[in-house]
Amino acid sequence: MAIQNNRHAQQMIYAKYAPKMLGVCRQYTKDLQLAEDLMITAFMKVFTHLKNFEHKGSFEGWVRRIIVNECISAFRAQKKVSFLEDEYYKEDGFNNIESNLSVDDIQFLIDNLPEGYKMIFNLFAVEGYKHQEIATMLGITESTSKSQLHHARKMLQEQVLKLKNYTNGTE
Amino acid sequence: MGQNKMEKEFRIKLNQREIAPTPNAWDRLDAMLTIAEEKKPKRDFGWLYIAASVVGFLFVGAIYLSQTEEIVDLKRNEVVLQNQKHSEITPTATKEKSALTQDSQSIASVSNGNIQTTQSSSKIKINQNSPIHVITQTKKEEFLAATQTSGRQKAAESISNTIINQKTEQLTTAKVDELLANAEPVQNSGTAKPSVKVDSKSLLSQVDGELNLSFREKMLRKINKNYQEVAEAVSTRNIEQ
Numbered sequence: 068m069a070i071q072n073n074r075h076a077q078q079m080i081y082a083k084y085a086p087k088m089l090g091v092c093r094q095y096t097k098d099l100q101l102a103e104d105l106m107i108t109a110f111m112k113v114f115t116h117l118k119n120f121e122h123k124g125s126f127e128g129w130v131r132r133i134i135v136n137e138c139i140s141a142f143r144a145q146k147k148v149s150f151l152e153d154e155y156y157k158e159d160g161f162n163n164i165e166s167n168l169s170v171d172d173i174q175f176l177i178d179n180l181p182e183g184y185k186m187i188f189n190l191f192a193v194e195g196y197k198h199q200e201i202a203t204m205l206g207i208t209e210s211t212s213k214s215q216l217h218h219a220r221k222m223l224q225e226q227v228l229k230l231k232n233y234t235n236g237t238e
Numbered sequence: 239m240g241q242n243k244m245e246k247e248f249r250i251k252l253n254q255r256e257i258a259p260t261p262n263a264w265d266r267l268d269a270m271l272t273i274a275e276e277k278k279p280k281r282d283f284g285w286l287y288i289a290a291s292v293v294g295f296l297f298v299g300a301i302y303l304s305q306t307e308e309i310v311d312l313k314r315n316e317v318v319l320q321n322q323k324h325s326e327i328t329p330t331a332t333k334e335k336s337a338l339t340q341d342s343q344s345i346a347s348v349s350n351g352n353i354q355t356t357q358s359s360s361k362i363k364i365n366q367n368s369p370i371h372v373i374t375q376t377k378k379e380e381f382l383a384a385t386q387t388s389g390r391q392k393a394a395e396s397i398s399n400t401i402i403n404q405k406t407e408q409l410t411t412a413k414v415d416e417l418l419a420n421a422e423p424v425q426n427s428g429t430a431k432p433s434v435k436v437d438s439k440s441l442l443s444q445v446d447g448e449l450n451l452s453f454r455e456k457m458l459r460k461i462n463k464n465y466q467e468v469a470e471a472v473s474t475r476n477i478e479q
Binding site: 072078081082085086087089090093099103106110114115167169170173177192193195223 | 242245247249251254255256257260263264266267268270271274275
């Protein structure tokens with residue numbers, strides 16, 4: 068029915084997936100209004116290309132990919148994201164610690180990352196893309212993606228430790 | 239470079255997070271969808287214009303083809319009319335030919351008996367050859383045929399009279415002179431006043447038709463003309479002998 072532009076069916080789909088998808092958009096930008104704009108634009112693409120959904124995976128996964136691609140293309144079009152061609156990265160250099168932070172605190176830490184770090188961290192750690200896929204999506208080399216992730220992890224770990232110490236009252 | 243515990247924790251918590259969009263978000267999306275749906279029919283109109291133009295071209299092509307067919311039909315009709323004209327002309331031509339052959343035969347038959355009559359006939363044929371170059375060859379032939387028939391009929395009558403006189407009387411040179419004197423005025427009177435009326439329209443139509451003569455018809459006319467010249471030469475040779 069939604070394929071046939073039934074507005075009620077489309078509204079039901081929107082109501083079901085919009086809150087989660089707005090959360091995805093929020094990962095990429097601090098501006099909630101901008102995140103909502105990105106989400107609406109992505110939902111437009113969802114409804115106009117609904118007939119192309121091949122029912123191979125979950126519908127939510129398909130919508131999520133459209134949302135992520137919309138966020139990436141929007142930021143790349145605005146040239147807000149720059150990736151340093153740094154090939155320095157270290158395998159398994161981080162302590163396997165749990166932050167036990169709330170989702171708002173996690174989002175706060177991610178928001179403080181540089182745009183390039185933030186995007187690659189979101190794609191790799193949250194969305195589960197591989198470095199090769201990220202390199203193809205962003206038009207960068209695989210090693211650049213790895214080095215950007217390395218720097219993002221390092222910054223986040225430092226921030227988590229600082230936040231833990233702050234909440235524990237040691238700082 | 240796999241995910242560590244912290245990243246897994248981030249992933250789970252962020253994927254479970256939900257942020258409620260503003261109430262007017264759906265209205266904005268609804269408006270955008272409506273605009274997109276309104277744009278779609280324009281594409282259909284585009285195809286409609288293309289289809290209409292194709293139909294228009296086909297219509298114009300059909301009209302053009304129908305016109306060409308009419309032209310072809312007209313040509314066919316013209317051909318049929320020409321054939322009809324030729325068929326109308328040919329009987330008259332054959333009649334003329336038959337009249338000429340009859341004349342030549344009678345002249346040939348008479349020439350053996352009487353030299354003077356053949357001379358008169360040769361004079362007639364000289365008149366035949368008298369050029370009327372202003373008109374076309376066919377027109378000339380028809381005109382000559384008309385004059386010949388009247389003159390020859392009278393000549394034939396005089397010749398027949400002479401044949402009868404031959405049988406009844408012995409020819410003398412004096413009588414021959416008399417016969418010549420009698421025959422010549424008859425010829426002059428025949429040529430001077432042609433009794434046959436010439437229809438100018440029919441002649442013009444025939445001339446127009448003959449302008450478009452085929453190669454075969456031209457050749458037949460030439461052969462006929464040559465045959466007549468040969469026949470004339472043979473007849474004159476017989477006279478000389």
